[in-house]
Structures are given as C-alpha cells and as structure tokens.
Amino acid sequence: MPKALILIADGTEEIEFVTPYDVLTRAGFEITSAGIKLGNERHAHCTRNVRIVPDHPTLQSVPPQSAHEFYDILILPGGGPGAKTFATYDPVLDLISTFRKAGKWVGAICAGTTALVASQKKNGGDKGTVTSHPSVEKEVKEAGWDYGDQGERVVVDGKVITSRGPGTAMLFALTIVEKLCGKEKRDEVAGPMIVAEAL
Template structure:
C-alpha cells in the first residue's frame, strides 16, 4: 500500500491536516504525521487552537530516511511560514521532487513549494499550481503558473485552495495513489457534496 507523510506546525489549518489524514487512512494508505518546529514537544497548536498530537514530534528525526510516496503540506498562514522557515522541510520537498515522488500542498502550503524551488531549483521545473487567494500574488510574482481551479495536478504536484476544498484534495490524492475505483469506494460512504 502507498505511504504518506503529512507535516504539521503550530498554526497549521486543522481541516487541511485532519481531512487528508482521515481520507487516506480510509483508503488504506499508511499515513505518518510529523511536527515541524513545535513550541511544545508533544503537540501542535493549530490555527483555531485545536491541539493535535503528531505521530512523530520532530521532522529532524525522520527527514533523512523518509521513503513515503507523497509529502503533504497543509496550509494555515503561520504553519506554512514554519515550513518555509525550516531548511529541513525545504530539503525534504526538494528530495521528493528530485525523486519523482508526489508533493501535495493546500491553502498557503504551496508557498513552501515556491520557497524550496528558490533555494535550489536545479533541474526542477516550475508547475501550474493553485493556493488560497491570500498567497496568489506571492506565487505569481515568483513566476509560477497559477490556476483558480479547486484542485490542480501538474506533473507530480497536487495543490488545492483551502479548508473548503480539503475533501476534494484528499480524494484526488487517493485517486493518484490508489486509482479511481478506490476513490469511489472511499467517497461513497462519506456522502461528499455533489460538486466534488
């Protein structure tokens, strides 16, 4: 079965963390959550003050030996900034992209993709991505192609807009990792909105 690594920091948007984690588990994906520079060693204080206990409290302990199939970067402005400020996270994003693995980012999370590219572009190409409207200008100003679609897949990058698109984002990841049949199998009992 596929494996996923999802990052969490203080200020991460709860819905954008919990929804992909939950939906991927329903699909049979092995999911591990990892903290990034948490003020409290054992939990993250998210954007709405919900406390979440990651599976692993520190990215530094797992970054060198990460073999997941996808790296997921939730949004939430302060959480995304913590990702952008972490050299370990930026290197991990680069490692996933260099290896041809999936990287998923939602809301302000795509700013981490942009920052990682700025630090070490190498042979990597920019992609068409989407994000929360609040960081659209920042992404466009760095020369990335931008779409206002709810979910965008370009190469091995999947991006989405915000809390309201979290379920669509997660189901798209299920389809990319496990196929259309698994997506339908997971979505059916969840009774998603018809617009998904």
C-alpha cells in the first residue's frame, strides 16, 4: 500500500490534517506525520485550539532521510498560520521540490497551496493548474499559476492534487485514495463512512 507523509505546524487547520490522515488510514496507507517548527515539542496547536501530537516532532526526525524515495505522496494541510510556516521554511520548500522532481504526488489543501507556490518560486520547476482557499487565490495567481474554476473543489494536474478548504477535506482525501489506489478502493472506503453522494 502507498505511504504518505503529512506535515503539521502550529496554526494548521485540524480538519485538513485529520481527515486525510483518517481516510488514507482506512484505505490502507502507511501514514507518517511530522511537525514543522512547533512551539511545543510534543504537539501542534491548531487553528481551533485542538492540539495534535505528530508521529515525529520535526521533519529532520522522520526516517528515512530520503523521504521522497520512501513516501508516495507529501500532503500539506492549510490553515493560514500553518501554511505560512510551510511556505517560509526552506526544508519544507526543498522537500516539496524533491517530491515533484522525483515524479511523486504532492497534495495541498486550502492555504497549503501557497507552500507549493513558494517551493516553485525558490527551486524552479513546472507551474500548473491548482486551487486553494479564496483568501490566497490572488497570491497564487500573481505567482503565475493557472487557477481552477471556482466550482472545482478539487483540482488534479499531473501529480499535484489541490483543494479549497475544510469543507472539501473529505473529497480531497478520497481523491488521493482514488489517484493512488483506484476508484474501487475509493468506493470501498467511502461506503462505510456514509459519504454524501453529492461529495
């Protein structure tokens, strides 16, 4: 089964972290979470005051060090302050670039898309079509990225999956399952969760 690395910082949106972690676990993924510049060594203080303990307190403590060779997808949740941490922290920007250059998947939701944009600005590489939370849409467009239609809650362009916000986290997670494991696995996971057909 695929392996996923999901990042978390102080100010990460908890729904956008927990939902992919939960759904991908149900699909059989091996999930690892890593804290990024946490103020408290044990937990991330998220946007709605939920505290989450990542599997590893720092990115540097995640084994193995060649993460792009071990993991199949890197996931960047949003939440304004957390996304800003990702987008201004060189090890995260370099990790995103390494995943993309290796042909691995990168998923970003809400303001997490700004880290994808910042990584491309720092390290080069292809731009593409993405979506994000409306609050950072202008920033994404001004960086020269194509922006998905307003009605698209998830945009897939090559090996990049982006989504809009907390209310699209379930669709984001199920899209990751479908792209890495197939529609049959997505349906198998969605059924017992009683996912709304409109999703």
